[in-house]
Amino acid sequence: MKISPGWLAAMKIPIRAGRDFRPDDSLPGYAIVNETFVRQFLNGLRPIGVQIAKGSQAFQVVGVVADAPYRDIHEDIRPVVFVPFHSTGKTRNATFVIRTANGNPLTMAPILRREVTRARVSNVRTQMEFVQAQTVRERLMSMLALFFAAVALMLAGIGLYGVLDYSVLQRRKEIGIRIAIGAQAGDIARQVTAEVFRMVMLGAAIGLGLGMLTVRYIATLLYQVHPTDPAMLAVPSAIILGSALIAALPAVFHAVRIDPVAMLRAD
Numbered sequence: 001m002k003i004s005p006g007w008l009a010a011m012k013i014p015i016r017a018g019r020d021f022r023p024d025d026s027l028p029g030y031a032i033v034n035e036t037f038v039r040q041f042l043n044g045l046r047p048i049g050v051q052i053a054k055g056s057q058a059f060q061v062v063g064v065v066a067d068a069p070y071r072d073i074h075e076d077i078r079p080v081v082f083v084p085f086h087s088t089g090k091t092r093n094a095t096f097v098i099r100t101a102n103g104n105p106l107t108m109a110p111i112l113r114r115e116v117t118r119a120r121v122s123n124v125r126t127q128m129e130f131v132q133a134q135t136v137r138e139r140l141m142s143m144l145a146l147f148f149a150a151v152a153l154m155l156a157g158i159g160l161y162g163v164l165d166y167s168v169l170q171r172r173k174e175i176g177i178r179i180a181i182g183a184q185a186g187d188i189a190r191q192v193t194a195e196v197f198r199m200v201m202l203g204a205a206i207g208l209g210l211g212m213l214t215v216r217y218i219a220t221l222l223y224q225v226h227p228t229d230p231a232m233l234a235v236p237s238a239i240i241l242g243s244a245l246i247a248a249l250p251a252v253f254h255a256v257r258i259d260p261v262a263m264l265r266a267d
Contacts, residue, residue, distance in 0.1 A: 001070075002027075002085035008065060010097045018048045018063030025084045031059035035067050037079035052081070059083065073134050153239070157247040164196055164251035168258075176258050185256040192255045193248050200244045204237060 005021045016035060031052060038047045050061045059081070067077045085094075100108050109124040132139070168175065175188060183191075215228065 001080060001082050003032075003082050004085045007085075007097060008032075008082075010099045011068070013068050014066045016064045016066055018061070020063060021082075021084050025062070027084045027086060028057035028059055030062045030084060032063040032065055032082040033061055034065050034077075034080045036077050037081060038064055040079050054081075073131065153243055157243050160196060160200070160244060160247040161250060164192065164248055165254065167196075168192055168251050168255045172255075172258055175255050179256075179258060188256050189252045192252055196248065197244065200240070204240055208233065208237075 003021070005023055005025075008015060008020055015032075018032070021030065021032065033047065033052075041052075042050060047061050047064050052059050052061060065082070069075065070078055070080055096112070098105075098108060098112065105126045106124065112124065171192075175191070178188065178191070212228070
C-alpha cells in the first residue's frame with residue numbers, strides 16, 4: 001500500500017518502532033510494516049533495518065505500526081507493507097485523507113475541490129460513513145435488542161409492581177401491627193421487598209449464567225465488544241436493579257403509610 005508522509009498520523013495509526021516516511025524516501029527503497037507482518041515473516045528478528053523483497057524490488061524496513069483493518073473492519077488482520085507514495089508522473093486513482101477539527105468534516109469538501117486543482121475530487125466521504133456502512137448489521141441488531149430489552153424491562157417492572165402491591169394488600173394487617181409496636185419505615189420496606197428482591201437476584205444470576213454459556217454465539221453479533229467485559233455485565237445488572245427499585249417504590253410507600261389504628265379497628 002502506497003502512503004505519503006503523515007498518512008499514519010492522519011489515520012491515528014501509532015508507530016510502534018522506527019519512524020514514519022520522509023519526503024525524500026524513495027520507492028523502491030523503504031517500507032513500513034505492521035505488527036502482523038513482523039510476527040508472520042520476520043521470525044522474531046528486530047524489524048528495523050531488515051531487508052525484504054517483492055520480486056526484483058528490495059525494501060528496507062524503517063518502521064513498524066500497530067495492526068489496523070485493511071479494507072473491512074470484519075476481516076482478520078492481514079500482514080501489510082506500506083511503501084512511499086510519490087506524486088511524480090500520472091496517477092489514475094489516489095485517496096486524500098484529511099483530518100479536521102470541524103464538527104462536520106463534509107463542510108471541507110468545497111474547499112478541498114477548490115484547493116486540489118490538478119485532480120478531479122469525487123466521492124468525498126467521512127471515516128464515520130465508512131464505519132457505518134460496514135456495521136449496518138451490528139447497528140440493526142443493537143437497535144432490535146435495545147427495543148426488546150426495553151419492552152421486557154417494562155413488563156418485568158409492571159409485574160414486579162403488581163406482585164409487591166398485592167403482597168402489601170394481603171399483609172396490611174400484619175404491617176399495621178408492626179408499625180403499632182414501633183417498627184421503623186426501613187424495617188417495613190425490607191419486610192415488603194426482601195422476598196421479591198431475592199427472586200430478582202436469583203433470576204439475574206440464572207440469566208448471567210445462561211449468557212456465559214452462549215458467549216460464542218453472542219460474540220458473532222458484536223463488534224469490538226467482549227461479552228465477558230465487566231462493564232458489559234455491570235451496566236445491565238445496574239439497570240435491572242434500578243428498575244426493580246423503581247417498581248418497588250409505590251408498594252413501599254403504600255406499606256409505610258398504612259394507618260395502624262385503622263387496621264386494628266378493622267380487625
